[in-house]
Amino acid sequence: MHPRPSPIAAALYTLRDLNADVIILHGPHGCCFRTGRLLENDGVRVVTTAMSENDFIFGASEKLEETLSKVDSMFSPKLVGIVGTCASMIIGEDLKEAVENVNINAKVLAIESHGGLSEGDNTEGAIAVLDAAADEGVISIDERNRQTKMLKKATKIEKTRGMAQGEYIKPSYGDLKEKVVKILISSIENGDRIAMVLNAKKETSYLFADLLKVPLKKFNENNPPTIIANLDVEVGLPRIRQHACNIRGELEKEGVRVDHITGGLDEYPQTGEKAAELLKEASYDLVVVAGVPHAFPIETFPGVSIAVTDGPRLVEPLKKLGYKYVVTELDAHAKTLGTSEIVASDFGLVIREFIDHKN
DSSP states (O other): OOOOHHHHHHHHHHHHHHTOSEEEESSOOOTTHHHHHHHHTOEEEEEEEOHHHHHHHHOOOOHHHHHHHHHHHHHHHEEEEEEOOHHHHHHOOOOHHHHHOOOOOOEEEEOOOOOSSTTTTTTTHHHHHHHHHHHHHHHHHHHHHHEEEHHHHHHHHHHHEEEEEOOOOOOOBBOOOOHHHHHHHHHHTTTTOOOEEEOGGGGGHHHHHHHHHHGGGGOOOOOOOOOEOOEEETTSSSSHHHHHHHHHHHHHHHHOOOOOOOOOOOGGGHHHHHHHHHHHHOOOEEEEEEESGGSOOOGGGEEEEEEEEEEEGGGHHHHHOOOSSEEOOTHHHHHTTOOOOOOHHHHHHHHHHHHHHOO
């Protein structure tokens, strides 16, 4: 019942991850305005055909062709994505015909997406991009199939364990960070066995990875936490692999040792399960899961647990799954778009303030 991400926005982000130079939104100028503006921070040019009321009746194929030609002359792109919107798809605009008529030098992916794709799942927009990319030889069929499998699994997790369960979920900002920090530090000082699990996706990993950087060893040199992360640099679209590479490089410079790699950043729907399997090999008193904590089967762990999420509507579902404490990080996408370095998290800042106060 509450608003959910749009397939159109998911298509935009997936084209970004393919390193598209320009994205054309074929629709009104206000469609996906915030997403389009944010993606500019990632170096992607996002433009619109600015469809108006007359276009909803008579069509706007000429506008699309004009925009495509202008994009070619202005930016000389190598890869362009044309993304349909509710307006252009409802009236049956033919995106591929416009591409054929203009015939620019760049490779162009035409994505017929709108807000009501399938059951409205945002992942359908990403899958539409992957299908087009495979058809045009931008990615392999095997990569398309692997990612589609991950996206479908992600949808299932959201519908069964996340905020797409159907009923209205009231936003919540979770537990007080100062309270949770004291519990975490006390557990370390007591010599408890602790695991830090990064199970993040895409660019938001730059924020959640900050928790791996905080100097927790100061509280007990002989009791460092076990660190598990989905930072495989060989898995995913080009931009996604680069994120993993950047984060691992920065952690290494900080002297942070990742004990186990569970997979890539786009494999978060299954890397949570792999992290759980690794943790079952030993007994842990406290588990911290950051990024997409609802993809981790916390209900199978008897100890104290902390979830770190970017979704206020995920606090209630995470508590129901079994997390003792839930910490929220707001505007993770906005804070991490355009960066190539780990970004300070609110929870991490509170931990550092606690350390400074103790010293």
